[in-house]
Amino acid sequence: MLFHVTMDVNIPNDADPTAIDALKAKEKARAQELQHAGVWRHLWRVAGRYSNVSIFDVASNGELHDLLSTLPLFPYMEVRVTALCRHPSSIHDDDR
Incomplete structure (x- = not known):
């Protein structure tokens, strides 16, 4: 199933910059x-x-x-999810 997901990250201004930098590095690794x-x-x-x-x-x-929920920045995210399905006019075979 395909899902369109929008993730808005809202890190508090008073968060520890060193801890947040570590979370961002973990986030990048997990995303990749x-x-x-x-x-x-x-x-x-x-x-x-x-x-x-x-x-x-x-x-x-x-x-x-x-x-x-495994994303390190998940606690700071507002996530919106939309389920997708193949459009009958699509020319791409891999967009099931």
Whole structure:
């Protein structure tokens, strides 16, 4: 199943910068791991915001939730999820 996921990150101003830098490094590593695994198919930064738009390819809503909750910055995220299905006019065979 494909999901369009928007993640807005809201780190408190009084958060420890060293701890946040460590979380960001872990976040990058986890995001790249999931991309290499093929479940995080697209990752796009939203210009001008600490936000991204992503496409995930997972088996279920539950799998997506479990995966998102493994992201180190998850406690600081507002996440919006939209389930997707193939458009009949699409020319791409891999957008199931």
